[in-house]
Amino acid sequence: MFRLETAENPQKLRRIAIDPVTRVEGHGKVTLLLDDADRIHQVRLHIVEFRGFEVFIEGRPFWEVPVTVQRLCGICPVSHHLAAVKAMDIIAGYGALPPTAEKLRRLMHYGQVLQSHAVHFFHLASPDLLLGFDSEPTRRNIVGVAQDFPEIAKQGVLLRKYGQEVIRHTAGKRIHGTGAIPGGMNKALAVAERDELRRDIDQMIEWALASVHMVAALHRTKPEFYNHFGEFDSSMMGLVDERGAMDFYHGGLRAVDAAGKPIFDHVDYTTYESVLEEEAKSWSYMKFPHIRALGPEKGWYKVGPLARVQACDFIPSPLADLERKKMMGLGHGKPVMGTLFYHWARLIELLHAAEVIRDLLDDPDILGTDLMADKGERKGEAVGVIEAPRGTLFHHYRVNENDLVTFCNLIVSTTNNNQAMNAAIRSVARTHLDGRVVTEGLLNHIEVAIRAYDPCLSCATHALGQMPLEVDLVDAEGRLVSRGRRNMGPER
Amino acid sequence: MNEYDKFSLDGRPIYFERGQSILEAALAAGVYIPNLCHHPEFKPHGSCKLCTVKVNGRFGSACTIKAMPGQEVASDTPELNGNRRVLLQMLFVEGNHFCPGCEKSGNCKLQALAYDIEMLTPHYRHFYPVREIDATHPDVLLDFNRCIMCELCVRASRDVDGKSVFALAGRGTASHVVVNSPSGKLGDTDFALTDKAASVCPVGAILSKRVGFAVPIGERQYDVDPISAQASARQAEEA
Known part of the structure; x- marks a missing residue:
């Protein structure tokens, strides 16, 4: 049991709910239990919606899944599209993709990271950082940012638009396209499309770099606050390539501890179940994954920008790697753990995505027309893993001899961050709320900590069938008559 | 085709060959009447009712009613499209x-x-x-x-x-x-x-099986022109 997860005597405590948490994707709420002296006894992030994708994918033909499953979300559908198709490449028996097909998928994915990071930072998070955590709530939004910082808001909107255009030219649509099919891609990039994207990419890199510098400058205004807001030690996980470099599309799993020391490295992601385990809790529809060897109490970890930037050995693009070194320099040899560093790391990744897009557009292979791999032997089971904007995304499928899916397990980025988000809001509650009269501005501090993770609660709550459930039958006096439990783990 | 063998469809003259249905004659002339269960290679079925038109004021399936000289046929009307x-x-x-x-x-x-x-x-x-x-x-x-x-x-x-x-x-x-x-x-x-x-x-x-989504968005049959425009485009190509 984690500190502040469950109060000893909740009946006597006052309850405050932040419902819904705003400026995140999906629906969630936070509950706080306080005593008469405003001391905090319990803080929980509840995920109150749920979706059923793991079950309604069952019984569907495998080639349909990469298109269907991306409907989990409208913010980073490309990640689900590509994670699923990576698994289906193997199911359908295809070997290594031709260079053009893999580079087109990478182009689509880095466009996706660019647009998702832009929408998160500029539209969702920047109002807190630029206008103030406890600024007037009716203006604490993108419109308020556009009024006070019009140039920054414009750059955010256009960065996002650019990423969407990259997706459109590779997948056919800005949202929910069909570009990747088992074995390759269905669409080549036309010269005119390449030229259109190439025309604006240098401007995007310039704006991305400026955004990193803006966050670095914000940090300099209150370094102590930025270093320690929502700070807690945790392990971190992400994909790295064979050199140890950051790679959003493919690689091996690496986890490091809070000191930056490796826990596991270059793990073949198809064996993810050998290193990771999922736990269900009664008060959330979202599961709690952890590193198997360390157990549920110590094995939880962070994923996403702050984890990826610090778990890799380097970023394989010059400007982003330089900015990574600057940020990590603040840790004096150890990873930085303040929650607000997520924004800094996210913008470093946005810069990296823009640099990769430029390099891909300059690569002659990108205009090739060899889009399909050679076909070999069919497989009955496969795993596809990708670094989605919010972190490591796992898709695991089994398909029967009639081509229908019989099993689907998704561990999405936000699920990986479940315990970390709870740790972040408990840290903020202890530091900023404990013993004080709770105001709207202070409650927004909790939301600021959640937003830093850019959680996508809609796609994190996909489990139907394995949904944890506890039903208590109580008599008129409130005495427990019987209790039914499903997928709850050991009773606590 | 006899120049006297024509009927009126939404005020336009449609010339036809004896034996053609109203739907066949209209499609051959490049005028679209919505339809679903019709297929040029099969006998008309008249079950989906999408091609329902008014012939001389009476409802009927355009795929099963033979074209006759002098018919007054209404198809593209708010009432019929509403149905x-x-x-x-x-x-x-x-x-x-x-x-x-x-x-x-x-x-x-x-x-x-x-x-x-x-x-x-x-x-x-x-x-x-x-x-x-x-x-x-x-x-x-x-x-x-x-x-x-x-x-x-x-x-x-x-x-x-x-x-x-x-x-x-x-x-x-x-x-x-x-x-x-x-x-x-x-x-x-x-x-x-x-x-x-x-x-x-x-x-x-x-x-x-296993070929779904192979055609990219933008190149599928109805991505560029709506289904109604394709009938007239086909007729123009054939002419």
Whole structure:
């Protein structure tokens, strides 16, 4: 049991709910239990919606899944599209993709990271950082940012638009396209499309770099606050390539501890179940994954920008790697753990995505027309893993001899961050709320900590069938008559 | 074609050959009348009622009524298009038509008609019927969720392929397509991907396996021009 997860005597405590948490994707709420002296006894992030994708994918033909499953979300559908198709490449028996097909998928994915990071930072998070955590709530939004910082808001909107255009030219649509099919891609990039994207990419890199510098400058205004807001030690996980470099599309799993020391490295992601385990809790529809060897109490970890930037050995693009070194320099040899560093790391990744897009557009292979791999032997089971904007995304499928899916397990980025988000809001509650009269501005501090993770609660709550459930039958006096439990783990 | 053999369709003269239906004559002249169960290679069926027109003031199916000299035919009217919209809405709610994940999207006649007739909502409550997928055949998938019972596969299998693999069973709302084999499964028939019946389905109910989504968005049949414009474009090409 984690500190502040469950109060000893909740009946006597006052309850405050932040419902819904705003400026995140999906629906969630936070509950706080306080005593008469405003001391905090319990803080929980509840995920109150749920979706059923793991079950309604069952019984569907495998080639349909990469298109269907991306409907989990409208913010980073490309990640689900590509994670699923990576698994289906193997199911359908295809070997290594031709260079053009893999580079087109990478182009689509880095466009996706660019647009998702832009929408998160500029539209969702920047109002807190630029206008103030406890600024007037009716203006604490993108419109308020556009009024006070019009140039920054414009750059955010256009960065996002650019990423969407990259997706459109590779997948056919800005949202929910069909570009990747088992074995390759269905669409080549036309010269005119390449030229259109190439025309604006240098401007995007310039704006991305400026955004990193803006966050670095914000940090300099209150370094102590930025270093320690929502700070807690945790392990971190992400994909790295064979050199140890950051790679959003493919690689091996690496986890490091809070000191930056490796826990596991270059793990073949198809064996993810050998290193990771999922736990269900009664008060959330979202599961709690952890590193198997360390157990549920110590094995939880962070994923996403702050984890990826610090778990890799380097970023394989010059400007982003330089900015990574600057940020990590603040840790004096150890990873930085303040929650607000997520924004800094996210913008470093946005810069990296823009640099990769430029390099891909300059690569002659990108205009090739060899889009399909050679076909070999069919497989009955496969795993596809990708670094989605919010972190490591796992898709695991089994398909029967009639081509229908019989099993689907998704561990999405936000699920990986479940315990970390709870740790972040408990840290903020202890530091900023404990013993004080709770105001709207202070409650927004909790939301600021959640937003830093850019959680996508809609796609994190996909489990139907394995949904944890506890039903208590109580008599008129409130005495427990019987209790039914499903997928709850050991009773606590 | 006799120059006197013409009828009026929405005020336009349509010349026809003796024996043609109103629908055939209109399509040949490049004038579109919405239709779903019609196929130029098969006998008219008159079941979907999408092609319902008014002939001399009376309702009738354009696919089954023979063209006659002097007919006054109304098709593109608010009343008739309103009825067509209702028919489409009923077809959509009666099955499980989830276009976002359907590989027929962009090539589907039902979807194309709904766009063309501006069906903006399903309007009626969805039935959400429980229907099976038959994936037992090595090359062909049957997804009955999307079947609109136009019977084109029934007609093609019986009249062209000579196999009678499909039939319609049940009555009223319980009507459904069945497969003619002891197990009721397509895998236990002599159905082949090369059969005519494998390529006539106007929706995503009979599908060639493992090729879904191979055509990119922008190059699918109805991506550029709406279904109504394609009839006149075809006629212009032939001319």
